[in-house]
Amino acid sequence: MFFFKPPSAVIGPGAPIVLPPQSARVEHEAELCLVIGRRCRNVPPAEAWGYVLGVTCGNDVTARDVQRREKQWARSKGFDTSAPLGPWIVTGLSVAQTSNLSITCQVNGQPRQHGHSGDMIFGPAALVSAIAEMITLQPGDVVMTGTPAGVGPLVAGDEVTVTIEQVGTLCNPVSAAE
Numbered sequence: 001m002f003f004f005k006p007p008s009a010v011i012g013p014g015a016p017i018v019l020p021p022q023s024a025r026v027e028h029e030a031e032l033c034l035v036i037g038r039r040c041r042n043v044p045p046a047e048a049w050g051y052v053l054g055v056t057c058g059n060d061v062t063a064r065d066v067q068r069r070e071k072q073w074a075r076s077k078g079f080d081t082s083a084p085l086g087p088w089i090v091t092g093l094s095v096a097q098t099s100n101l102s103i104t105c106q107v108n109g110q111p112r113q114h115g116h117s118g119d120m121i122f123g124p125a126a127l128v129s130a131i132a133e134m135i136t137l138q139p140g141d142v143v144m145t146g147t148p149a150g151v152g153p154l155v156a157g158d159e160v161t162v163t164i165e166q167v168g169t170l171c172n173p174v175s176a177a178e
Helices: 045-051 064-069 074-078 124-132
Strands: 017-019 026-028 030-036 052-059 083-091 102-107 110-116 142-144 152-154 159-164 168-176
Touching (some): 030 102, 030 124, 030 159, 045 052, 045 124, 052 124, 052 142, 052 159, 052 168, 083 142, 083 168, 124 142
Parallel strands (some): 017 168
Antiparallel strands (some): 026 152, 030 052, 030 142, 052 083, 102 110
């Protein structure tokens, strides 16, 4: 299943994840993210990595209760501030180097998620290729690759940290809507 997040969902390191008042359960999802470096359309998996500029940390923040009651995921995954990314883009890694990176998430210093990129159902190159079969990826587009087990709720006052081996650490506070 593929879905889009609008530009208004994207925030950087240190920016607050603002909980939408329309949701009673917002959850973190630590993810390895692929940043597209050049226009990509109809590319076989063996060539897809050549279109990736680099990788970064991401948090696919999801209003889980909204997701469960609506058929489309646009609102549950695309609300403002639901796509923290960063802290930077790591370039020069081969697809092999990204094949078994540790991915962790902590909330208030407590471990919530731990997995490896090698556990993904579809590898990074396969994802880029599958998306580009029908959707032209443009430079700067970001592909979130999926999350390890252990997603859980966030509440105002939390601090959520996503760490990916060889990539970096993304930290964001969580706040209530004003």
